[in-house]
Every structure is written in structure tokens, then in C-alpha cells.
């Protein structure tokens with residue numbers, strides 16, 4: 001048991017998917033896993049362990065934003081021995097080459113968040129994905145025919161921004177999408193020497209205003225979830 005997770009030692013697999021939305025964790029467990037067992041209901045942040053292609057795997061909701069996500073990620077790593085963490089989230093697209101329903105594999109994650117900056121007086125740490133997970137996820141997504149982009153994303157602390165000027169400046173530097181957790185997850189991966197990757201489905205387009213229907217989002221989630229599970233268990 002940790003501060004925010006009520007699971008017993010051994011209840012959680014060492015490979016885990018991390019959706020922000022706890023109901024997405026429930027959906028993944030009930031749709032993709034055999035014999036799913038719910039190990040956490042504290043704060044409604046649902047976590048499950050089950051079997052996928054004959055191997056144990058877990059899925060844990062993390063909430064929205066880096067403060068929430070890092071609480072769950074750090075407890076999973078330190079208290080439950082999780083070694084491989086794959087975020088399966090949504091993002092807004094920032095590149096005209098990227099469209100709704102497509103996948104972005106976050107090679108790196110730019111952030112202005114104090115979650116990372118507060119550790120350094122002079123440096124701007126560059127949070128990056130685990131290369132082997134990134135390569136594996138790309139190969140799996142390509143082999144399945146899923147339209148997949150690889151590159152830098154932006155991890156923000158604020159969903160509703162007052163001023164998008166710098167966000168559009170970043171878009172011109174090739175930043176493909178914006179979400180709210182990857183940078184801090186990658187920082188924890190480096191800090192605790194565990195593997196981390198963020199896979200995102202594009203749910204909306206910040207530049208063009210393209211949107212998805214609820215049904216389309218669900219179908220595309222399935223593509224991301226398959227890539228996430230196959231990568232986590234590779």
C-alpha cells in the first residue's frame with residue numbers, strides 16, 4: 001500500500017499503461033485484458049491488473065496534469081517495482097501535418113513546468129522517451145497501418161491558456177502536439193532508471209480546429225491502446 005494506491009505488494013505488474021482518465025483505465029481493462037482485477041479505487045483513480053497475450057499487465061489512471069500523474073508514477077515505481085510505464089493519452093495537434101485520430105509518439109517533451117525547472121538553477125533539462133520503447137512502438141504502429149508521427153511534444157501545466165503566442169512559436173519549431181503529463185513522466189524515468197514512453201491520440205487540432213466525435217475518439221483510442229499494450233509487453 002502506498003499513500004494514494006491501496007494495492008498489496010504483488011498486485012501490480014511491472015509493466016503498466018497510464019491513461020489520464022481513470023474510466024479509460026476501466027475501459028482498457030474490461031475490453032482488452034483477461035481476468036481484470038481492480039486493485040485501486042482510492043480517489044476514484046482506478047487501477048487494474050489482468051492478462052494480455054498470456055502476460056500480466058496493469059493499467060492505472062493518473063488524473064490530469066504533472067502533479068497528479070507523478071504521484072501515481074512515483075508510487076508505482078518506488079512502492080510496487082514498476083519498471084516500464086507507457087502513457088496512453090489524448091493531445092491537441094500543433095502541426096498541420098498531424099490530424100485528429102492519428103497517433104503521436106513523444107520522442108521528447110518540452111515544458112515550462114516547475115515540476116522539472118525547480119530542480120535546476122541554470123539548466124533546462126530535455127525529457128526524452130526510452131529509445132527502445134519508442135522504436136518498438138513505432139514498428140508496431142507502422143506494422144498495423146496506423147498513421148503515426150514521432151517527435152517533440154509540449155507538456156503544459158495549463159489547459160486553458162490566456163496567451164497562445166509562445167505555443168504557436170513552438171509549433172513553428174516542429175512541436176507536434178500538446179498534452180499535460182509526458183515531460184514529468186520522462187523526468188521520473190530518468191531519475192529512477194525505468195522505461196517511459198508517451199503515446200497520444202490526437203483528439204482535437206489547436207491550429208485548424210478539426211475535432212473528433214465521441215465514437216471516432218473511442219475507435220482511435222483502441223489503436224493507441226493496442227500499440228501501448230504490445231509495446232509494454234514487447
Ligand SMILES: O=P(O)(O)O[C@H]1O[C@H](CO)[C@@H](O)[C@H]1O
Nearest residue numbers: 020021064065089090179180
Ligand atoms: O487524455 P488524458 O490522458 O487525460 O490527457 C490529456 O487530456 C487531459 C486534458 O483534457 C490532460 O490530462 C491531457 O494530457
Ligand SMILES: O=c1cc[nH]c(=O)[nH]1
Nearest residue numbers: 090091092178179180
Ligand atoms: O492537454 C490537452 C489534451 C487534448 N487537447 C488539448 O488541447 N490539450
